[in-house]
Every structure is written in C-alpha cells, then in structure tokens.
Amino acid sequence: MRPSEGTSTAAARxxxxxxxxxxxxxxxxxxxxxxxxxxxxxxxxxAVENGHTGISEPRLAAAARLFGTEPDDLxxxxxxxxxxxxTWRDFPRLELAPPLxxxxxxxxxxxxxxxxxxxxxxxxxLSVAGIYHHxxxxxxxxxxxxxxxxxxxxxxxxxxRAEGDGPVERFARLVECLALYHTHxxxxxxxxxxxxxxxxEPDRSRIAxxxxxVQRMVDEEVSEGCRRGLMATPLxxxxxxxxxxxCTALPTWWSPTGPSSPEVVARDYVxxxxxxxxxxx
Numbered sequence: 001m002r003p004s005e006g007t008s009t010a011a012a013r014x015x016x017x018x019x020x021x022x023x024x025x026x027x028x029x030x031x032x033x034x035x036x037x038x039x040x041x042x043x044x045x046x047a048v049e050n051g052h053t054g055i056s057e058p059r060l061a062a063a064a065r066l067f068g069t070e071p072d073d074l075x076x077x078x079x080x081x082x083x084x085x086x087t088w089r090d091f092p093r094l095e096l097a098p099p100l101x102x103x104x105x106x107x108x109x110x111x112x113x114x115x116x117x118x119x120x121x122x123x124x125x126l127s128v129a130g131i132y133h134h135x136x137x138x139x140x141x142x143x144x145x146x147x148x149x150x151x152x153x154x155x156x157x158x159x160x161r162a163e164g165d166g167p168v169e170r171f172a173r174l175v176e177c178l179a180l181y182h183t184h185x186x187x188x189x190x191x192x193x194x195x196x197x198x199x200x201e202p203d204r205s206r207i208a209x210x211x212x213x214v215q216r217m218v219d220e221e222v223s224e225g226c227r228r229g230l231m232a233t234p235l236x237x238x239x240x241x242x243x244x245x246x247c248t249a250l251p252t253w254w255s256p257t258g259p260s261s262p263e264v265v266a267r268d269y270v271x272x273x274x275x276x277x278x279x280x281x
Contacts, residue, residue, distance in 0.1 A: 015076035017051040023067040023074060024049075037066050041203055043140035044147040052097035052134060053144060056151040058158075088156040088177055091184035091262075098124035099131050100148075103141040107191050112142055112198040142195060143203045149188040150210035153181055157214055167225035168279050172270050174218050178247035179269040183254050183262035190251035215244050222277050232278035243273045 024034050035045040038059060047053045055063070057071075064071045086092070096104065102124030106115035117138055121128045135141050160177035164170030182189040192211075199207060222240040225231035233239040247269060254265060274281075 015051075016055070016074065017049045019074045019076060020055075020063060021049040023063075023069055027067045029066070034063075034066065038062055039206055040147050041140065041143045043135065044144045047097070047100075047134070047144050050134065053100060053148055056155045058155055059151055088159045089180060091180070094185065094188075098126055099135055099141060100145060102126070102131075103138070104145055104187055104191065107142065107145070107195060108187050112138070112191075112195045139200055142191070142198060143207075145188065146192060146195075146199065146203075146207050149185070149192050150207055152185070152188075153178075154210060154213060156181060157217055161217055161221075166230070167221045167228065168230050168274075171218065171221040171225060171231075171277070171279075172274070174221065175243060175247065175270050175273040176266045178214075178244065179250060179266035180262050182247055182250040183256075183265055186251040186254060186256075189248065193248050193251065215241065218244050225277065225279065230280050232280070233276070236277070239277045243276050246272065246276075 024031070029037075031045055031049070032042045035042040038045065040059070044053070048055050060071050060074065064074055067074075099120065102120040102122070103115070105123045106119045109115075110119060115138070117128055117131055120138070120141065121131045124131065135144075157174060157177050160173040161170050164173045196204065196208065196211075219237060219240045222231060222233070222236045222243075226233065226236045250265065250269075254260075254262075260268075
C-alpha cells in the first residue's frame with residue numbers, strides 16, 4: 001500500500017493535484033461533477049487538486065477510471081529519495097496543509113461549534129483571509145478532515161483484512177488496524193467520533209456510509225466465524241459492534257505519554273476482542 005491519504009508531503013501532493021486537475025479538465029468534467037462521482041465533497045476534491053490534502057489509492061484508482069486513464073499516468077514521476085511503499089501498520093508523521101492542521105487542533109481542543117475561523121487561522125499561522133481563500137466555511141474544513149480520515153481508515157482496513165487467512169485471523173487484523181489507527185491518528189479518530197453530529201447533509205450520510213462499511217467488515221468476519229464454529233458468541237452482531245466501539249473509543253483516553261505504545265494497545269485489544277466473540281483458542 002502506498003502512503004495513506006494525508007501522510008504524503010506537500011511537495012509530493014502538489015504535482016499529483018495538478019495532474020488530477022489536468023486529467024479532469026481533459027475529460028470535460030467540472031470539479032463538482034467529479035466530487036459527486038468520487039463520493040467526496042467539492043471542497044475536499046478542490047483541496048486534493050490544490051495539493052492541500054492527499055488522496056488514497058482506491059480514490060486515485062476511481063479517479064483514473066472516471067477520467068479514462070490509469071493511476072500510474074496520474075502519479076508524478078518518483079524522485080530521488082522518495083519514500084518506499086508502506087503497510088497498513090505504518091504511520092508516518094501526519095502532514096496536513098496549515099488550514100487543515102489548524103482546524104484539527106481547534107476542533108479537538110474547542111469542539112467544532114466552539115472553534116472560530118480566527119481560532120483556526122491562529123493555529124495555522126495564517127490570516128483569516130488566508131483561510132477563506134481556499135476554504136469557504138468551517139464546515140468545509142470539517143468535511144475534508146473526515147473524508148481524509150475515512151479514506152485512510154478504509155484503505156488500511158481493507159488491506160489488513162485481505163492479509164488474514166480465515167475469519168478469526170481477518171477479524172484479528174481488523175481489530176489491530178482499528179486500534180492502531182485510533183491511537184496513532186487519535187486526533188482524527190476523536191473528531192470522527194465526536195463531530196459527526198456537526199456535519200451537514202448530504203455529507204453526513206456519505207461519511208456515515210463509510211463508517212458503516214468499516215463496521216460491516218467486522219460484522220461479516222464475526223458472522224462467518226460463528227457459522228464455522230470458530231467463534232461462540234450467541235450475539236455476533238452485538239459483539240462485533242462492541243468490539244468496534246471499544247476501538248473507536250481509544251482517542252478518549254489513550255495518550256502518547258502514557259505507559260502503552262499503540263502497538264501494545266493493539267495487541268491487547270486483539271486479545272480483548274477474541275474474548276468478546278469467544279474465539280476458539
């Protein structure tokens with residue numbers, strides 16, 4: 001898997017964004033039509049084209065299909081010293097464009113409704129006008145952060161699940177992935193859990209569908225595990241939801257200054273989750 005959305009550097013994002021814009025225009029598509037076809041907000045796609053946020057591999061592949069080209073034709077040529085492909089367990093330092101970084105910091109500390117554009121601009125090191133130049137409203141910033149979060153998490157979860165052999169192992173990989181994500185990316189995970197109520201339609205339904213897709217992966221593995229006699233919980237649906245909720249709650253208490261690393265937490269949570277579904281040892 002290539003670097004996840006939002007983790008590539010601005011220098012790498014900008015040439016890709018320019019190529020995406022050129023391909024979109026060559027295909028005769030408007031920015032809004034493209035965003036609708038790719039199931040993101042127009043503001044998020046604008047940020048991608050302007051190099052302010054990254055794009056996941058599945059989204060890049062979908063864009064290539066939409067534009068009638070191949071993903072490799074959209075990627076800029078590799079540069080000397082470029083970062084090698086990473087796995088779903090790798091979490092390099094999160095690099096966001098200043099407006100998004102400022103918004104993330106403000107939303108975590110003050111809440112979406114408590115944070116003003118001035119709060120965001122101060123954290124971003126920009127003027128209020130500098131924020132508004134690329135982001136029409138605070139809502140656009142929130143949606144872009146949630147799009148980034150769900151694209152990255154879905155990409156990692158699908159890759160982790162594909163590595164497993166059988167429902168118990170796939171279930172364990174998914175739990176490990178969720179626990180790692182909600183510790184390494186705890187700030188994104190925190191607003192993903194706490195600020196969905198602040199998202200306006202139609203973006204709320206779209207992002208909620210992505211969250212449900214993650215839950216369904218776990219649901220399916222628990223259901224299959226029970227069907228095969230590899231898990232013994234009498235309540236597979238409820239058990240699967242309890243496990244996912246356990247992982248998504250990690251940002252509310254886990255701290256990088258605490259005694260347990262993300263990897264230790266993920267290992268422990270896999271064992272907790274096995275107990276919840278009564279996996280056969």
